[in-house]
Amino acid sequence: MIKKFLKRVFRRSAKVKTLGNAQVIPFALHGVPREQISYGAKRVTDGLQAAGFKAFVVGGAVRDLLLDKIPKDFDVATDATPEEVKRVFRRSRIIGRRFRLVHVMFGEELVEVATFRCMIDTEDAQTDAHGRLLRDNEFGDQEQDAARRDFTANALFYDPTTQEIYDYHQGYQDTRNGVLRIIGDPLVRYREDPVRMLRAVRLSAKLGIALDPVTAAPIAQLKSLLDNVPEARMLDEVLKMLLSGRSVECIQQLRKMELHHGLLPLLDVIMEQPMGEKFIMLALKNTDERLSQEKSVSPAFLFACLLWHEVLSVWNGLVAKGERPLGAMHIAMDEVLARQKKKLAIPHRHDAVMKEIWLMQQRFDQRAGQRPYRLLEQPRFRAGFDFLLLRCASNEVDNDLGLWWDEFQDASEARRQEMLQPEGAGVAKKRRRKPRKKPAGEPALAASGQDAE
Template sequence: MPEAEHGIPLKELCPHATEVVRELQQAGYQAYIVGGGVRDLLLGKAPKDFDVATDATPEEVHDIFPRCRLIGRRFRLAHVRKRGNLIEVATFRGPHDGEEGNGSANGRILRDNVFGTVEEDAIRRDFTINAMFLDPVSGEIRDYVGGYQDLCERRLRLIGDPETRYREDPVRLLRAARFAAKLGVEPDAESEEPIRRLAVLLEDVPPARLFEEVCKLFLTGHAMRSMESLQRFGLSSTLFPVLPESDKPGGVIIGPLLKAALENTDQRIAEEKPVTPAFLLAALFWLPVKAGTERRMAAGESEHEAILNAAEEVFYAQSRRTSVPKRFTAVAKQIWAIQPRFAKTSGKRWTRIFREPKFRAAYDFLLLRAVEDPALEELGAFWTQAQESRPMEAPAPAPSGPRKRRRRRPRSRNRKRA
């Protein structure tokens, strides 16, 4: 398709990706912008990034861009930097050879560095809407699998046999749910049918990779729709095994607190305000932490100790499915641990809570709890008024004046010299 037909203005393309493509083409190789960047431009959205595909091998890409980095074992890639911008360059993939050691017992591809042509690479991609190749120099789009028509009809369709493709990479199950939420596309019957049945395959995906997918689901502006999509396709309980299951197969219980947190996250992203996984995790796992806290308090633990122990228990159980970096779990624990202190509204030391580094996040979480438990509304109003009438206390200034020299102890005369 020429530029006049697909309508993507070349000036909207990333100039650094265009430069990488042009240099590869000048060296005698084929090169295109591929994947989600082309798809988003056709939908009128701003792409998050621009990836490049070429028939040059990673080593040949390195010869053209000597300062690039070759990464990956399962998929060998080149990371090319242009004026501080990272462009990912992948070699066209060919048909998987099925050699022993390249796959697992359930069909998942563990290693895949078989190179091929642009047509073979298109067939190897997951969904048709992600398999279009844009030449930013000529302006042409190459579409070998009907992705343009599917995108026009808002249809999500896997390339090849759906069950085989899901087994090759179970993360495609989550990608189907995310695209349905983000793009408003609907899976065709053949692509949707195996999702709920194959959800168990997510248990074989490395936990670190699943955490990346969780961030894409909930921290890119469509968190509420993503949760609804996970519920619809029966993926929630497999992805979050610590959450209480609902009466629907594969679903979990979503309380008012979590729903409000997801909606607030979407609103903050729409307003271009910062968001952090830590606060979302605090809302996501509050129900099991709350249940664990009540159980431990009934056994005799203090509320503070019970919250921290319950939090540790929940994160340990969840880490076997999605690993969560400690920098996020630590903040979530702080938010939870401050909650009991909000009940102390009198005495000499109640204002010390203002000095807590995570006070504001904990206060916002208290307001979310009030959405779920109206009995906390009065307490939330108290702390809102307390902040308005009392400025935040600044940390005590460092002592001024010269520092006193520390007296050195006299050396013992009986000590033997070395």
């Protein structure tokens, strides 16, 4: 109680200083101690300042600490050039072509260090026909660096030495008020970089804060600009959404703002089908739960889930036309992946995993002879089985199929022989089962399926 009282007293007496166009928020007011900054980030800022440069922890790390969240990483901004940074730290390397950054290593921690950049004047900027910036890599000063950042909450500079926060755009107050606000004119900033529209949706959902109405207003009329964004950048932003730990909220917000069209092929159509929507939401919920438990997730597994009903639709159409099921599945997979990669460049390294998971789904129906044994030997059986459980939970297939495989994989050899269907049989025999701990139909996805790559 005494500590809380003293903290309130100090906060009331603390005053915000003004330095140029920046508000300097003292520690007594914001309450983020130096100890919450990572070891590597403190070493970088201390080292650069000792060498006579300015250096601050910037961006999402400061924002997250103010929101009482644990930052994923700590980035540093400085007035030192990449070459000057490299001279200060022996274990460092310069990366990047469009804009050079420095990676400084401290054990397993990697700290990304960027030189202050300036805001490119609209008249002098190199843009495409839609206003998207093609060149944004000029060095500048701290105030210019703050101006070129996207949202006020991301334009905060924390000095671990003085424990002060430098704020040029009222980002501190916006963060405290739980508001995500874009810096400058939204129409201009979205045209400069359309991905900011997706980022606005992701950050508001991930952080649980409101999107400023003025920031949100132009998105509906400008969403077509996303068609001009390079595929690699779109993939990067979509993955950040899906792996944010709040993917369900992100997808719901995308739908609300009608930004989901075109990100994944016919995702908007799938989401309007009860079975497809349930399947996708279960997959996203499972991913969010794994991330909250600090478990690994597989982008390939997640993309396989998101694209499954499109593959299934094409497959059903081909089978109806007389194609053999296995051949039809191969055609459907190739067609959907080719269509997808015109919009979102899913890396080829994920293709094999996605196809294995999809192909296994037909094999789960084969429960006679040696086929179940051969399926158990597949390296990605767990991924395929977890995928099957999602299908069961969304009522796409009979739950008994998931229960059969759940028991078969851990059963004794004698019990397995009892469970096997006669060759050519299409219906599983009725059997007595021991009571399960989990209710029937609940996907048991905490194992290793999402670990498969």
